[in-house]
Amino acid sequence: MIKIEAKKIIITLFYLTIILLAYYLMSFLKPILFSIFIAYMLNPLTDYLKSKGISIKIAAFLSVLFFLTLFFILIIIIVPGIVKDILSLIQNIDEYRRIVDSFKINIGYNSLPSYMKSVVDSSIIKVEMVVTSYLRKFFNDIIEFSMEIPTFILMPVFVYYFLTDKEYLINFIKSFIPSRIRNKVIELGSEIDKVIGSFIKSQIILSIIIFFLTFIAMVILKIKYPLIIAFINGIVNIIPYFGPVIGFLPAFISASSQSLNKSLIVVVVFFIIQEFESGVVAPKLMGESIGLHPVFIMIILLIGGKFFGGWGLVLSIPIAGIIKVAYRYILRSLY
Numbered sequence: 001m002i003k004i005e006a007k008k009i010i011i012t013l014f015y016l017t018i019i020l021l022a023y024y025l026m027s028f029l030k031p032i033l034f035s036i037f038i039a040y041m042l043n044p045l046t047d048y049l050k051s052k053g054i055s056i057k058i059a060a061f062l063s064v065l066f067f068l069t070l071f072f073i074l075i076i077i078i079v080p081g082i083v084k085d086i087l088s089l090i091q092n093i094d095e096y097r098r099i100v101d102s103f104k105i106n107i108g109y110n111s112l113p114s115y116m117k118s119v120v121d122s123s124i125i126k127v128e129m130v131v132t133s134y135l136r137k138f139f140n141d142i143i144e145f146s147m148e149i150p151t152f153i154l155m156p157v158f159v160y161y162f163l164t165d166k167e168y169l170i171n172f173i174k175s176f177i178p179s180r181i182r183n184k185v186i187e188l189g190s191e192i193d194k195v196i197g198s199f200i201k202s203q204i205i206l207s208i209i210i211f212f213l214t215f216i217a218m219v220i221l222k223i224k225y226p227l228i229i230a231f232i233n234g235i236v237n238i239i240p241y242f243g244p245v246i247g248f249l250p251a252f253i254s255a256s257s258q259s260l261n262k263s264l265i266v267v268v269v270f271f272i273i274q275e276f277e278s279g280v281v282a283p284k285l286m287g288e289s290i291g292l293h294p295v296f297i298m299i300i301l302l303i304g305g306k307f308f309g310g311w312g313l314v315l316s317i318p319i320a321g322i323i324k325v326a327y328r329y330i331l332r333s334l335y
Helices: 002-024 026-051 056-091 093-106 114-152 155-164 166-174 179-221 226-236 242-256 260-286 294-334
Strands: none
Touching: 026 056, 026 155, 026 179, 056 155, 056 226, 155 166, 179 226, 179 242, 179 260, 179 294, 226 242, 242 260
16 A cells, blocks of 8 residues: 555656646747647648558658648748838837827817826827837747747757657657556547647638638738738737737727728728628637637636636637536536
8 A cells, every 4th residue: 555655646747747847848849849749730731642552751751741831931921011010010119109199189179178188198108018028029920939949940850750759759758648548538639639639720711711801801901011011910810709800900000100091991901801700710710629708718818818818819719628628527427
């Protein structure tokens, strides 16, 4: 009995040590985690190539080559445009200040009571602080990412080996699971894989669709900084409910700086894009992949955003989906 308890304690301490090491070595593990994610996304392509009689090594190599080609094409097309828009935005700071001054004149700022003036001034200051904060964070993220580029150089190699040695790695992980619960854990993992795989793939496709729709609309309307607006809207679209609102704000601010009519048209355009996404595209792509009620999703997002910031908003829904699948599986096993 004492030996069994000692064994359990040793196993528990082993897993806790692994978790602590993962936490403290997160910067080192980041490229590995990204590699696992990319390999997970490329796995269907690798399996398809294998089904056509191509060897696993060549199939994995072609999958990695496809990803790198797509990545560099996107970098070449998108990054120069975003940099150009950012530089233009910085150069036009004085123009935006003149727009603010014009806004004050239009609302009769000088004739307003002192308390109303303070409200207007504080509102303008808050908007400036938010914009400045986002720009600073954006540049800091770019600098941080640039500094981490050397650690990501080995990612294609990691992805290749994750694809070619998938079975070996899975069996290696299985060896750490106690034999009496191994089959149940594998079955649960399979169910989680279906739910999360469906969710991730559908979100990526949705984000790409939203990016192109937004970019085309902004170009047609001649709204400034179309690439930045489309890029932001495509990225934040992965956040349910709140994402479209966050993505709408840069477009509305940019349009408002040009004319009132354009700002109203942007409101209508974003409403149409959102309705098209939620009413036509999303149901076909996502279906019931997560299967959570909208109220629960909003509560989960609020909790995730409060405690974990941006990552909490992005990851809270998939994690909630995993917990739901695990909970249902445990109930089925018990009853």
